[in-house]
Amino acid sequence: SEFLPIPRARKPREQASQVPWREAVKQRRPLRRSLCAGRGPWEWAETQKYFLYAPLSVQCLLKYYRGEHLLHDAYFHILLLSFLRCFLYQSWHVLSRSCFISKYLRVQDDLINFEQVDREFDWDNYVILQALVATAAQAWAPSSFFELPFMNWNGLLILAVLHMGPCEFLYYCIHRAFHKVVYLYDGYHHLHHASTRPEAIHSWNWTFLEHLILTALMLLPLTGVIFTGMMSLGIFY
Numbered sequence: 001s002e003f004l005p006i007p008r009a010r011k012p013r014e015q016a017s018q019v020p021w022r023e024a025v026k027q028r029r030p031l032r033r034s035l036c037a038g039r040g041p042w043e044w045a046e047t048q049k050y051f052l053y054a055p056l057s058v059q060c061l062l063k064y065y066r067g068e069h070l071l072h073d074a075y076f077h078i079l080l081l082s083f084l085r086c087f088l089y090q091s092w093h094v095l096s097r098s099c100f101i102s103k104y105l106r107v108q109d110d111l112i113n114f115e116q117v118d119r120e121f122d123w124d125n126y127v128i129l130q131a132l133v134a135t136a137a138q139a140w141a142p143s144s145f146f147e148l149p150f151m152n153w154n155g156l157l158i159l160a161v162l163h164m165g166p167c168e169f170l171y172y173c174i175h176r177a178f179h180k181v182v183y184l185y186d187g188y189h190h191l192h193h194a195s196t197r198p199e200a201i202h203s204w205n206w207t208f209l210e211h212l213i214l215t216a217l218m219l220l221p222l223t224g225v226i227f228t229g230m231m232s233l234g235i236f237y
Contacts, residue, residue: 049125049128050128052128052131052132053079053082053128055135056075056078056079056131056135057079059073059075060073060075060076060079063075063076072147072148074142075135075138077145077237078131078134078135078138079131081131081237082127082128082130082131084237085127086124086127089123089124089200089201089204092200092201093199093200093201096199097112097199110196110197111197112197112199113197116194116195116196116197119191119194119195119205120195120199120201120202120205123201123202123204123205124201124204125204125208125211126204126206126211126214129208129212129215130215130218133215133219137219141226145231148231148232148236149232150233150234151232151233151235152230152231152232152234154230155225155230155231155232156232158221158224158225158228158230159221159224159235162220162221162224162225163221166220167218167220167221170217170220171214171217174217178210188206188207188209189206189207189210191205191206191207192205192206192207192210222235222236
């Protein structure tokens with residue numbers, strides 16, 4: 001028994017800080033004050049960030065008044081896809097907070113608190129970012145999205161191979177790095193794990209840097225399909 005280690009007394013757990021989460025994030029480390037550690041370059045705009053969709057909306061309205069077919073317009077599909085993505089996540093969000101549905105299906109008995117609600121308020125920033133990236137790609141290569149067929153099964157096969165192959169491998173390595181490297185976890189990925197009550201929108205509660213990396217990974221298989229000339233609307237959605 002003399003060789004057994006002496007157990008150390010555990011320190012009492014500190015009480016949760018009453019500082020608002022936005023101020024706590026800024027005070028945690030100086031790194032969080034950088035652009036990529038925040039919610040995005042439109043963090044100051046709060047709900048006015050949705051005006052970033054205005055150029056796309058104006059472009060679609062102009063083409064509609066000119067009598068052009070919107071089904072062959074890339075900007076229209078970017079807007080529609082952004083709306084469908086937000087609608088899907090918002091639907092799961094409402095269902096997960098509906099007591100008559102989730103009462104007997106909860107993973108945890110603890111209910112969500114207001115701090116997590118405020119922390120996940122900007123969960124849809126990644127949708128805005130990817131809509132802007134898709135708009136920039138359309139402006140750079142407009143012929144890639146011109147009169148696409150409804151579905152190209154060969155392109156879908158290429159997309160699946162690129163997604164399950166290099167894309168998933170890179171995502172695993174990057175995600176593991178965000179957990180293993182203290183600089184990346186404390187400076188960026190900590191925000192994602194600050195919410196302890198899982199919800200649908202919790203999966204996208206990331207910093208701007210993580211949204212940029214995920215957008216690049218999502219573009220990898222799409223770019224491969226575009227270069228093979230097998231792009232379709234089904235693959236885009």
